[in-house]
Amino acid sequence: MGTLEKRIRAGGIAAAALAIAAAAPVQESGPPSRELLRELCAAPRLAGTVGSIRAARFVAEKLEEAGWRVELEERVVLLSLPRQLGFELYAGPAAEGAEGEEALVRRVECFDADADPPGDVPAYNAWSASGEVRAPVVDVGYGLRADYERLTAAGVDVRGRIALARYGRSYRGVKVELATEHGCAGILLFSDPAGDGDAKGPTWPDGPWKPDTEAQRGSISSISRAPGDPTTPGVPSPASGVDGKRRSLEDCAADLPRIPCLPIGARDARAILARRVEVELPQASGDAVRAPVGPGPAEVRLALDVPRELRSIGNVIATLPGEDERVVVAGNHRDAWVRGANDAGSGTVALLRAAQRLGERAKAGWKPRHTIVLGFWDAEEFGLIGSTEWGE
Secondary structure, three states: OOOHHHHEOOOOHHHHHHHHHHOOOOOOOHHHHHHHHHHHOOOOOOOOOHHHHHHHHHHHHHHHHOOOEEEEEEEEEEEEOOOEEEEEEEOOOOOOOOOOOOOOEEEEEEOOOOOOOOOOOOOOEEOOOOEEEEEEEEEOOOOOHHHHHHHHHOOOOOOOOEEEEEOOOOOHHHHHHHHHHOOOOEEEEEOOHHHHOOOOOOEOOOOOEOOOOOOOOEEOOOOOOOOOOOOOOOOOOOEOOOOOOOOOHHHHHHHOOOOOEEEOOHHHHHHHHOOEEEEEEEOOOOOEEEEEEEEEEOEEEEEEEOOEEEEEEEEEEEEEOOOEEEEEEEEEEOOOOOOOHHHHHHHHHHHHHHHHHHHHHHHOOOOOOEEEEEEEEOOOOOOOHHHHHHHO
């Protein structure tokens, strides 16, 4: 049939591989799954760090033990990892000529992407623009177009301000694009406690809900404009050690976020929300209500150093030959912002356990009708990079 892309004939692909595995004799898979999960998540495995490559080798070793043919596919792609994240909150504007201004909150967090062993990455949004800005904060609701329209109708000017937006109701990258479109100088993202925080019940470590100091990490890249590695649109990124044609960082800039963006915890968000100017906000009914949205008097200073650099990532590709050349593909990403038992440790382990069960059957003489390919993708968290580059 020729090349691999001509041989793929799969729909509902992950389900197909798992259904085959399910035909194996029923065994207790809980304990081995838990042990795999503990081993996989014992250390950070953020894409672009030594922890991710070590996790790739761990997965590859388990697949080889199960009898699969394994390739560790390393590629060099553009990633966005933080060096330093500075956040300061002030009750109001700095008085002219004042010295020793007191911040309500002052926090500086650093990260070394080349550390060995790797450390845990602080809360940040990948692809944020680097820069320093201080400005009054304006509450933009969920940061959607309708929110900005209401603010415009109320005479609230967001230009040059720092937007405060809640997670939810759209992809976080959309919120950053809309803040940029409306002239904001920066944007803060936070999770409303009513959705997953103390408004739902006890927070960790006393309960399952998010503590008010924790923030949601995540990519804010525009996947539609810059799918996969932004430097190699439409073509695969070069393998490690191989020179390849790619766009310059300057050429990529138009497709990537252009303002500083930082996720914050609900505690910091509440401190900001407690210090807002009230305005008359129009409602859908035609009435208007007074609501505290700002801008200010609270001001925030952001000082973000989030370089965009070429770094190695590693996809683990496992193959179990079948009776013909048609291919069933199942995949899951194995990188994680944090230690990631839930995202995506659980999916990685589920696929590994399916591979082990299929491998047991193959060692006993069974052969699948179609060749099975399993992909354990890297750098998914940054915008589906590993799987996109493999597909390209």
